[in-house]
Amino acid sequence: MRLFTAAAQMRPIPRSPRFVNGAVSFWYRELGRPRRRAPLGGDADYDVCVVGAGYTGLWTAYYLKKEQPDLRVAVLDRHFAGFGASGRNGGWLSAEFPGPRERYARSHGKAAMIAFQRALMRTVEEVVRVAGDEGIDADVHQGGMRLVATNTAQRERLARDIAHLQEWGYWPDDLHMVDPDQDQGVAVDGITAAAYSPHAARIQPAKLARGLADTVEALGVDLYESTTVTEIRPRRGAARPAAVTELGTVHADHVIRATEGYTATMRGLRRDWLPMHASMIATEPVPAELWERIGWQGREVLGDSAHTYVYAQRTADDRIAVGGRGVPHRFGSEPDAEGATPPHTIAELWRSLVRLLPDVAEVPIEHAWSGVLGAPRDWLPTVDLDTGTGLGWAGGYVGSGVATSNLAGRTLRDLLLGRETELTRLPWVGRRVRGWEPEPLRWVGTRVTNGLYRTADRRESGSAGHTSRLAGLAGRISGR
Numbered sequence: 203m204r205l206f207t208a209a210a211q212m213r214p215i216p217r218s219p220r221f222v223n224g225a226v227s228f229w230y231r232e233l234g235r236p237r238r239r240a241p242l243g244g245d246a247d248y249d250v251c252v253v254g255a256g257y258t259g260l261w262t263a264y265y266l267k268k269e270q271p272d273l274r275v276a277v278l279d280r281h282f283a284g285f286g287a288s289g290r291n292g293g294w295l296s297a298e299f300p301g302p303r304e305r306y307a308r309s310h311g312k313a314a315m316i317a318f319q320r321a322l323m324r325t326v327e328e329v330v331r332v333a334g335d336e337g338i339d340a341d342v343h344q345g346g347m348r349l350v351a352t353n354t355a356q357r358e359r360l361a362r363d364i365a366h367l368q369e370w371g372y373w374p375d376d377l378h379m380v381d382p383d384q385d386q387g388v389a390v391d392g393i394t395a396a397a398y399s400p401h402a403a404r405i406q407p408a409k410l411a412r413g414l415a416d417t418v419e420a421l422g423v424d425l426y427e428s429t430t431v432t433e434i435r436p437r438r439g440a441a442r443p444a445a446v447t448e449l450g451t452v453h454a455d456h457v458i459r460a461t462e463g464y465t466a467t468m469r470g471l472r473r474d475w476l477p478m479h480a481s482m483i484a485t486e487p488v489p490a491e492l493w494e495r496i497g498w499q500g501r502e503v504l505g506d507s508a509h510t511y512v513y514a515q516r517t518a519d520d521r522i523a524v525g526g527r528g529v530p531h532r533f534g535s536e537p538d539a540e541g542a543t544p545p546h547t548i549a550e551l552w553r554s555l556v557r558l559l560p561d562v563a564e565v566p567i568e569h570a571w572s573g574v575l576g577a578p579r580d581w582l583p584t585v586d587l588d589t590g591t592g593l594g595w596a597g598g599y600v601g602s603g604v605a606t607s608n609l610a611g612r613t614l615r616d617l618l619l620g621r622e623t624e625l626t627r628l629p630w631v632g633r634r635v636r637g638w639e640p641e642p643l644r645w646v647g648t649r650v651t652n653g654l655y656r657t658a659d660r661r662e663s664g665s666a667g668h669t670s671r672l673a674g675l676a677g678r679i680s681g682r
């Protein structure tokens with residue numbers, strides 16, 4: 203029965219003969235799967251040991267070594283550098299931020315949150331700068347970000363959101379409404395409103411991860427792959443902090459956890475960050491005659507204003523890669539490591555794409571994949587270093603981690619070097635958040651929330667009305 207349903211879901215979707223589901227991501231298919239570096243060879247001793255070689259871990263190692271070249275830094279990864287969300291994401295390098303800003307303002311004041319937002323905008327420039335300086339070719343194109351609305355409720359919400367953001371650190375030049383009749387950036391079907399920000403760039407995520415890994419290695423960081431950390435131990439008396447693996451134990455002055463969506467698999471951290479699936483599809487290259495109709499010449503990253511929003515990019519080789527809102531892990535199940543994606547998710551992403559750009563309805567889909575991201579209970583990312591235990595961490599970016607992880611890496615550098623800087627004063631530093639409810643409660647809650655958002659989108663598209671009350675209810679249940 204399940205097979206039958208899956209086949210029915212996939213039937214209307216044009217698929218390339220080269221269609222692949224999983225295999226980590228389309229980005230690696232384009233780039234080639236990396237040859238693995240050697241695993242840890244036994245017990246070892248370092249100044250700093252980073253667990254996880256995604257953007258968070260790699261940026262932390264990068265900035266540490268740049269600042270203090272004699273520091274002995276190791277990075278350990280269960281698979282290979284960039285295997286996680288960092289090698290699978292939508293390639294939106296943007297100053298976007300999850301969760302309500304008011305929560306940081308409550309503890310640190312509004313000015314601190316505004317400083318955070320401004321720092322994120324500068325972070326987009328910083329990633330582009332480092333990629334250029336280090337010769338990392340990650341298909342970076344700084345075309346900005348375009349958000350669109352396609353019904354009345356979305357238009358109202360987009361206008362309200364932009365006005366709100368303009369009070370929280372985005373000044374009108376940084377993010378503003380544009381008249382879709384005057385500004386034909388992308389020929390989105392049924393567009394009712396649009397907004398634009400210059401603070402975003404498109405990247406090829408796996409190229410950035412791979413380039414960063416090569417760069418930190420060249421700086422003298424020891425990067426061990428195929429090395430699973432089973433436990434992170436705090437400092438206990440004279441015993442130094444440690445990352446324990448089956449291949450040996452790494453002792454260090456500080457151990458940094460940079461495992462984001464995988465954190466719940468580690469001992470004692472099950473309820474810290476909810477692992478959520480996010481999925482993507484990529485089309486075959488779109489023919490030139492269709493691009494003439496679609497526009498998208500600026501290659502800005504493109505998102506919509508639905509509750510179950512989508513985000514898209516025009517790739518360097520003229521495909522469209524599109525992703526959607528994350529959904530929670532299936533209760534009691536491990537995520538598919540290779541990223542195989544259920545047919546209903548592929549179908550949903552394809553319908554969203556075609557709803558926005560009906561011209562691409564005939565363009566075959568060539569790849570579908572999924573990854574895991576981490577959502578804290580209050581939906582706000584954190585970065586911290588506990589000098590008592592010697593342990594630090596960063597993450598909980600809820601799907602906005604491409605730029606944020608760079609800011610986290612620079613902040614961890616300052617914390618590890620014992621410096622008080624404008625970065626260490628940002629309101630996400632040192633924030634402690636309560637854990638998620640135990641299963642099955644959190645699973646049920648997040649399922650209900652997702653269902654409500656979907657129904658709200660359907661209701662809004664079928665009427666000339668306002669934002670559906672169901673979306674508000676979903677927000678209250680999820681605590682967003």
Ligand SMILES: Cc1cc2nc3c(=O)[nH]c(=O)nc-3n(C[C@H](O)[C@H](O)[C@H](O)COP(=O)(O)OP(=O)(O)OC[C@H]3O[C@@H](n4cnc5c(N)ncnc54)[C@H](O)[C@@H]3O)c2cc1C
Pocket residue numbers: 253254255256257258259278279280281282283284285286287288289290291292293294295296429430431432460461462463464465468479480481482513525572573574575596597599600601602603604605606607
């Ligand atoms: C499909 C998808 C689309 C997204 N799109 C965007 C986007 O367009 N823009 C944006 O800003 N954000 C996006 N995100 C989020 C963004 O990719 C992440 O927030 C960011 O990459 C997190 O980086 P990280 O280094 O913290 O975690 P990861 O990249 O997940 O890295 C964690 C690493 O830890 C390793 N690891 C895990 N457990 C262990 C262990 N026990 N021992 C050793 N190593 C371990 C993993 O192998 C992995 O390499 C998306 C995420 C997904 C999944």
